[in-house]
């Protein structure tokens with residue numbers, strides 16, 4: 001069967017329509033030059049001039065909690081989608097990804113300058129009123145099952161912090177949380193005139209919005225022409241250990257994870273700055289990397305744990321037509337399901353990069369993609385692609401479109 005990446009874009013769209021991932025109107029949306037009408041764009045940002053387009057594609061072969069997924073990605077970086085698909089296929093053949101999600105709420109901070117002597121009795125006295133104000137500030141949130149869950153007060157040297165835990169229901173929650181915080185802050189300032197309100201804002205540290213994904217990969221899925229699967233597994237574990245002791249390597253290890261994470265977060269209309277901030281806030285001196293790899297029970301075992309305050313409604317998720325399309329391709333996941341999916345994508349991106357790095361190096365795969373693109377651009381069809389790639393690989397000095405055309409003509413004459 002022709003592989004997705006060997007098809008033309010038109011064939012690919014047809015194939016995904018046949019598989020039920022896309023409707024005719026999705027295809028029309030994808031084929032319009034600007035999938036974002038100016039009427040929406042000009043309401044999303046200020047001083048709007050036009051749209052900035054990015055390629056949008058899908059990674060395939062994802063089996064997550066025994067369910068098949070196509071993963072929409074928006075990215076400008078070549079090989080991110082191929083890498084995620086490549087690793088996902090190895091994981092799927094070994095049983096797939098398992099995910100776990102803890103989605104308990106976002107923290108909001110109301111910060112005053114000064115000192116609050118009797119914080120416990122203040123909280124006891126005002127707790128119910130604060131809960132009522134929070135509910136009134138965003139009444140629809142309660143209808144969606146969200147709202148203020150908990151309040152703590154922390155005294156610092158010259159500051160008092162009211163820390164509110166708010167369940168944003170299905171939203172990412174920045175706006176709903178900030179609305180509640182400002183209403184509560186106003187009330188608190190009235191009750192505490194001796195303090196000076198400094199700010200009220202959600203925290204992008206999200207220790208209560210955590211997604212974990214794991215995969216147990218059979219050694220045979222890792223083998224290359226140079227190394228056995230077991231050797232590759234050992235080398236991936238060594239790479240993971242080195243990242244734990246080298247901050248310089250940890251940064252790159254993590255970047256490889258964020259390749260797929262950010263591409264998927266962006267495609268679904270979620271806030272990428274929020275996710276970058278939350279993910280990196282989850283790291284510390286003792287935990288430099290977002291994932292770890294070990295050998296256990298004759299398998300390579302990967303684990304990833306990410307702070308992922310994602311939403312399935314609200315903000316640009318509900319406004320951008322392309323984000324809505326991405327959510328349809330993902331079969332309309334809940335926010336918690338989306339968190340698990342994104343964690344699995346992060347682990348897949350990491351596995352692909354590490355496997356390439358500890359075997360043939362990163363450039364060989366990148367050049368392979370380049371040659372594949374040249375062959376496809378020259379018009380090569382399924383079984384014609386491999387011989388042209390082989391030729392271009394063997395003649396890197398003349399690996400250009402004109403020569404890909406010549407080789408294709410020759411190949412067809414020789415048939």
Ligand SMILES: CC(C)(COP(=O)([O-])OP(=O)([O-])OC[C@H]1O[C@@H](n2cnc3c(N)ncnc32)[C@H](O)[C@@H]1OP(=O)([O-])[O-])[C@@H](O)C(=O)NCCC(=O)NCCSC(=O)C[C@@](C)(O)CC(=O)[O-]
Nearest residue numbers: 003005079082083085086252253256352353356365366368
């Ligand atoms: C590049 C590949 C995938 C080539 O991989 P390959 O070995 O040439 O692939 P293959 O031809 O054997 O195909 C195997 C599978 O790969 C996928 N695949 C293969 N080709 C395509 C394609 N054109 N489009 C879409 N998917 C593709 C596809 O799933 C395919 O299965 P199939 O569908 O055929 O049954 C591999 O070498 C790889 O995974 N390399 C890693 C690339 C990577 O991580 N890139 C990210 C950018 S580098 C970076 O930013 C971060 C880094 C690396 O520094 C992080 C770190 O240091 O940790």
Ligand SMILES: NC(=O)C1=CN([C@@H]2O[C@H](COP(=O)(O)OP(=O)(O)OC[C@H]3O[C@@H](n4cnc5c(N)ncnc54)[C@H](O)[C@@H]3O)[C@@H](O)[C@H]2O)C=CC1
Nearest residue numbers: 140144168169170171172173174175176271274313314315
């Ligand atoms: N520090 C940060 O990260 C900040 C981020 N932002 C931005 O805030 C936006 C996200 O804010 P949100 O509050 O998530 O979006 P939002 O402002 O669109 O609010 C969510 C809306 O969805 C509605 N809704 C419908 N069904 C719901 C359900 N099942 N659960 C919850 N709400 C439901 C709510 O009533 C509400 O009106 C993003 O655009 C983000 O970039 C804004 C300020 C700060």
